[in-house]
Amino acid sequence: MAASGEPGKQKQEDVAAVVVVGSCMTDLVSLTSRLPKTGETIHGHKFFIGFGGKGANQCVQAARLGAKTSMVCKVGKDSFGNDYIENLKQNGISTEFTYQTKDAATGTASIIVNNEGQNIIVIVAGANLLLNTEDLREAASAISRTKVMICQLEVAPATSLEALTIAHSNGVKTLFNPAPAMADLDPRFYTLSDVFCCNESEAEILTGLEVSSPEDAGKAALVLTERGCRVVIVTLGAEGCVMLSQTETVPKHIPAEKVKAVDTTIPYISNTTNLAFLE
Numbered sequence: 571m572a573a574s575g576e577p578g579k580q581k582q583e584d585v586a587a588v589v590v591v592g593s594c595m596t597d598l599v600s601l602t603s604r605l606p607k608t609g610e611t612i613h614g615h616k617f618f619i620g621f622g623g624k625g626a627n628q629c630v631q632a633a634r635l636g637a638k639t640s641m642v643c644k645v646g647k648d649s650f651g652n653d654y655i656e657n658l659k660q661n662g663i664s665t666e667f668t669y670q671t672k673d674a675a676t677g678t679a680s681i682i683v684n685n686e687g688q689n690i691i692v693i694v695a696g697a698n699l700l701l702n703t704e705d706l707r708e709a710a711s712a713i714s715r716t717k718v719m720i721c722q723l724e725v726a727p728a729t730s731l732e733a734l735t736i737a738h739s740n741g742v743k744t745l746f747n748p749a750p751a752m753a754d755l756d757p758r759f760y761t762l763s764d765v766f767c768c769n770e771s772e773a774e775i776l777t778g779l780e781v782s783s784p785e786d787a788g789k790a791a792l793v794l795t796e797r798g799c800r801v802v803i804v805t806l807g808a809e810g811c812v813m814l815s816q817t818e819t820v821p822k823h824i825p826a827e828k829v830k831a832v833d834t835t836i837p838y839i840s841n842t843t844n845l846a847f848l849e
Contacts, residue, residue, distance in 0.1 A: 586640035586664055588632040589716040591706070591733040592625020593698045593724030594643045594658075594668075595677045596650040604684050614682075621657045622679055623698070624722045624749060630661045632720075640664035640716070642709045642733070643725075644701040650676035651697070667709040671697050677724075687830075693724075701725045703732050714740035722747040727756065734762040751775040761798035768794075769805045787812035788821030 597620040606612045621630075625643060633639045641663050645651035647670045654676060658665050677696040683689045706713070706729065713719055719737035721730040721744075730746070735758075737744050746763040748755060751772035760766065770781040773790040781790050787804040791814035794802040801815045810826035 584664075585715045586638045586712060587717045588629070588637045588639045589642060589709075589713050589719050589737075590625050590629035590632070590639065591642040591701075591709075591713070591719065591721040591725070591730065592628070593623035593677060593695070593722065594621070594626045594641075594645050594654050595623035595679045595693060595698075595724075596620075596654065597622040597679045597681055599681045599683065601683050602685075605682060605688060605690055621654060623677060624724050624747060625720070626654075626658070628720050628722075628747070629658075629663055633662050638664075640667060640712050642667040642701070642705070642713070644669040644671055644697045644705065646670065646674055646676035646697045647672045648676055650678070664712075667705070667712060669701070669705055671700050673697075674700055695724060698725050701729050703729065705729075706732050706736065710736055713737050714742065716742055718743045718745060720745045720747070722749055723752065724750070727752065731756060731758060731762070734759065738762045748772055748776060753778075757797065760794065763798075764800045765803065766794055766799035766801065767803040767805065769807070773804050784809060784812050784821075784823040788814065788823070791821050 599618050599620055600614040601616040602612060602614040626641060629639050629641045641658055645654050651670050655665050655668055658668060674697040677694060677698040679691055679693045681689055681691045713733060713736045719733060719742050721733045723730060734744050734746060743764045744762060745765040745767060746759060747767050749772055753775050755776060770787060773781045773787065777790045777793045779790050781787050784806060787806055791802040791804050791812055795814055795816050803811055803813050805811045808826060810824045812821045812823050814821040
């Protein structure tokens, strides 16, 4: 069932400018002086529960940048799921197509972060993997009328592919984040992506090329544009990113400002989704 509202009953003025089809994860975060070794128990100095997931991070950041947003996702019918829905509402996000299920728990990520900002993470996707094409059919009115549709691979790949297909067939700009990456990614993901945004390790998995520099990223971006992506962005952490479009022959390296890493798990407050292509 949907969390709120009645699917398919939107007024034109209520249509979101950005619709995200993707994951919601409850982050269980422990802060420690160092990461534990195999089989070792260590003391941490702080614990907190946060709201994460690649899809929800992108949706919240879009909302904080001023866009009217809607989240198409699935959480468990449990306390984590209830809290997540309330969090989305508090961030001004439409939860009309935020579904709850009794068949799986809300997705979780168990995260350990050391003093240098390094981390180890275990995710259990849970309800995220139950978001399906029937849910998307209920949300099709919102997807087909939005300006930008964003999706990733923390839900079932077939679901993300269906979302891209619905958006693309209705002339909606699509942004696809192939994370976590799959070496055998369906070729249609490339042709249906107006903006294809991956990091260096994901670019390596997708192209088979080593990506350890902006020059390497440019070569990987060229391979990805040749597969049908209109614009490719390869993010490089402290090195910024490399961007290439089908209308360009030379990749563009955009450096990043140097900062001290505190937590690379990218909570809502530090998510840097770029929405410049909306203009």
